[in-house]
Amino acid sequence: MAESLAIGIDLGGTQVRAALVEGGTLLARAAEPTDAAGGPEAVLRQMTVLIARVAPEGREVRGIGICSPGPLDSETGTILNIPTLPGWDGLPLRGILAERTGLPVVLENDGIAAAFGEWRHGAGRGLRHLVYVTVSTGIGGGVVLDGRLLHGRRGMAGHVGHLPLAVDGPACACGAPGCFEALASGSALGAAARKAVRGQPESRLSGRDPEGLTARDVVAAAREGDALALRLLGLEARWLGLGFVGLLHLYSPEAIVMGGGVAEAFDLLETEIHATIRSRAMAAFRDVPVMKAGLGGNSGLIGAAALALDGSQGGPR
Amino acid sequence: MAESLAIGIDLGGTQVRAALVEGGTLLARAAEPTDAAGGPEAVLRQMTVLIARVAPEGREVRGIGICSPGPLDSETGTILNIPTLPGWDGLPLRGILAERTGLPVVLENDGIAAAFGEWRHGAGRGLRHLVYVTVSTGIGGGVVLDGRLLHGRRGMAGHVGHLPLAVDGPACACGAPGCFEALASGSALGAAARKAVRGQPESRLSGRDPEGLTARDVVAAAREGDALALRLLGLEARWLGLGFVGLLHLYSPEAIVMGGGVAEAFDLLETEIHATIRSRAMAAFRDVPVMKAGLGGNSGLIGAAALALDGSQGGPR
Incomplete structure (x- = not known):
């Protein structure tokens, strides 16, 4: 049919x-x-x-x-x-x-629509509880819990990018400091690269206009084995893991599904993401997997x- | 009937x-x-x-x-x-x-049972979306969204005390650093008092055994107008507000209901809690009230x- x-x-x-x-x-x-x-x-x-x-x-x-x-x-x-x-x-x-x-x-x-898409037709099929997180320019997401999409007041539940992770951290686009988005988005990764590349002439990242470096450049250089780019992705994965720990404790999903542009590098990030979750999450939450979204963009x-x-x-x- | x-x-x-x-x-x-x-x-x-x-x-x-x-x-x-x-x-x-x-x-x-109690018979009656937070020795809670109690995998949703707020903050009982609980619980307030009272002989808090100071002592001294105790409650309210901002962004409730021993001082905390929410939350979340629990213990x-x-x-x- x-x-x-x-x-x-x-x-x-x-x-x-x-x-x-x-x-x-x-x-x-x-x-x-x-x-x-x-x-x-x-x-x-x-x-x-x-x-x-x-x-x-x-x-x-x-x-x-x-x-x-x-x-x-x-x-x-x-x-x-x-x-x-x-x-x-x-x-x-x-x-x-x-x-x-x-x-x-x-x-x-x-973010909520994408969570629903991944739940019904993507990486989250068959689960009752999942958090979808898209990591690109910003960080957004949506949550399915107890077999239902979460909406909350005015349908605004799941603003996962604005989890406050570091109260004295860098300013977020929303105005507050230290949001998950300000620390772990693709934009944050690009900014970290532009800062880190100074005085690192041996890195492939130094070959380009240092002011124009983006997350995409970091991923490309990491795939070519560049040490600085790999280190930057390690830090990115750690920030992602720290944010995911907060989401695990607050929502208790069966899986976190990661989408967005930065998820293209999921294979380079997942080991450190899972290591961070194992070291920071409470015992009962440590074995929850993070998976790459199944429906891409x-x-x-x-x-x-x-x-x-x-x-x-x-x-x- | x-x-x-x-x-x-x-x-x-x-x-x-x-x-x-x-x-x-x-x-x-x-x-x-x-x-x-x-x-x-x-x-x-x-x-x-x-x-x-x-x-x-x-x-x-x-x-x-x-x-x-x-x-x-x-x-x-x-x-x-x-x-x-x-x-x-x-x-x-x-x-x-x-x-x-x-x-x-x-x-x-x-925490989940208390959220249900406050929803059905306490401060949250008539709401469709609320987060209950108990602030005492630790911080726990529970969440009602879209007219239903949230459970999540293994019924473990709503571990609000383990929202990571300051990734390099003080160690939490759970092992991770900088959890909401490690920064804003009654125990954290007591620890802050024991540290702050050194070299403050003019404070009422100095009259007692400085190693035995608890959150309860701070609240009592604040009610007598003690400047140090009031300052400590101001910082406590700020940490509470920062944690509540995270909960607003993630759950989008119509209200946060605060219970537990520290809520006995709610009248001394609420102004700074609301000021922190107004300064840190995204615009669409700033007017959500924090209320004292209606059923006490x-x-x-x-x-x-x-x-x-x-x-x-x-x-x-």
């Missing part, structure tokens, strides 16, 4: 992506650079164009799931504030898109589409 | 308490010093004696709820490890007590009894 079809939309600050989704598979996809300067109306037009591009012929689409950076209120389907999309505050995105398309629409935080798209098909998890609660 | 009756048991390292509970009210209570040296069999006998003492005449008791320090596995009703009660590891406490009493028994972590007893009456929240999940 064919599964039901839904359309997933991933609204990002740089790209809007849409896909026709069946289970864990993308049947069609389309994307455009986000017309952030055009404001909500321009981006809403982009969304309807992308939806038309991926819509199937002769088969019914049951709903649309949108995932977006937060904070947003998934209960009312309203954007609260997206730093990369000025002018959207208070926009009832769910209602507008439902009216324009005539389809049921779900709006969910991108599509966890959110697939999760949003899956949410559109699942009335019990999406929508008002 | 009379509510159903249940018996709550609070198993602690120093005391075993039992109460006959109707809604949020204790109709009868009994307690004994825990016979820890006698091992599980001696304490099980204490429990059955206490149960007989509080059992009503002529009215039916529907079940027994036990709360205990963890980690324990509330799914199987088994004690995993109680640091203050050696020899209990792996004990199937729920099954044993059910067999001996002929009543349905629920076993729950004390009975949150766990009342919650355990309430769980015994609520099949959907206790027992196997």
Whole structure:
């Protein structure tokens, strides 16, 4: 039997992506650079164009799931504030898109949608408790506990990037110091590399513009065996492990699923991540595995589409 | 209509308490010093004696709820490890007590049971999302989200005292450095007082044996206007606020309910707690209130009894 079809939309600050989704598979996809300067109306037009591009012929689409950076209120389907999309505050995105398309629409935080995607169709299939953490420019995530997606007040549970890890640590984009995101995101890894490369002419990282170094460069150099890059990834893995210890103690998942750009280096990070968990977590939490996400960059798209098909998890609660 | 009756048991390292509970009210209570040296069999006998003492005449008791320090596995009703009660590891406490009493028994972590008690009958009535935090010798807690008690793997969600707040901070009882508990518990406040009082002869705290100072002494001196004690409570409130910021970001509750011995000084702490939350939390979380627990030292007893009456929240999940 064919599964039901839904359309997933991933609204990002740089790209809007849409896909026709069946289970864990993308049947069609389309994307455009986000017309952030055009404001909500321009981006809403982009969304309807992308939806038309991926819509199937002769088969019914049951709903649309949108995932977006937060904070947003998934209960009312309203954007609260997206730093990369000025002018959207208070926009009832769910209602507008439902009216324009005539389809049921779900709006969910991108981390929560990705957690749902990994749970239903990715690395977390079959688990009852999992934490999904995406590590890229920032750190976000979502949580499934006791067989249900966690939402909390205004659907804002699972802001895992803003776990305070070092109260006197570096400033986070959110304004507070020492958040997990400020210490362990891809941006933090890039910043650590730019600082560490000074006076290290023997490192492959020194060959490039030191001010332009990114997490991606560190991973590439580490794959070539560069000692400095490997040391930086060791520190990165330690920060990740420390944050994951906090998540284990607070949520008690059966697994932590790691996605985002930095997860591309998961094979280089996992040993030190697990060593940090074994040395820092309470005994009963030490054997919980950290796993690489199974859906790559599509966890959110697939999760949003899956949410559109699942009335019990999406929508008002 | 009379509510159903249940018996709550609070198993602690120093005391075993039992109460006959109707809604949020204790109709009868009994307690004994825990016979820890006698091992599980001696304490099980204490429990059955206490149960007989509080059992009503002529009215039916529907079940027994036990709360205990963890980690324990509330799914199987088994004690995993109680640091203050050696020899209990792996004990199937729920099954044993059910067999001996002929009543349905629920076993729950004390922090989770107290969260349930405060939600159903205390400060959290009517909320859908709350975090309960008990601040005494250690820091424990429990979480209600989306109208349900969080359990997680092995029922171990909500170990809020082991939120890592300062990765290079003081050692926690759990072995890791810088846990919330190591920085903000009553024990940490007492230790801070013992350190701060040196060379402060003008403080009321100096009048006593400086090595015997406790959190209770600090609160008493602060109530008498002692400047050092007030400063120590200011720092305590700041650590509490920093930990609560982490809990807000991770769980997104509508309120944090604070219980435990240190909550007796809630009136002296709340201004600085809220100021810390306003300065450190992300904007969308800043207006979430911290409230004092409504059931005092009975949150766990009342919650355990309430769980015994609520099949959907206790027992196997």
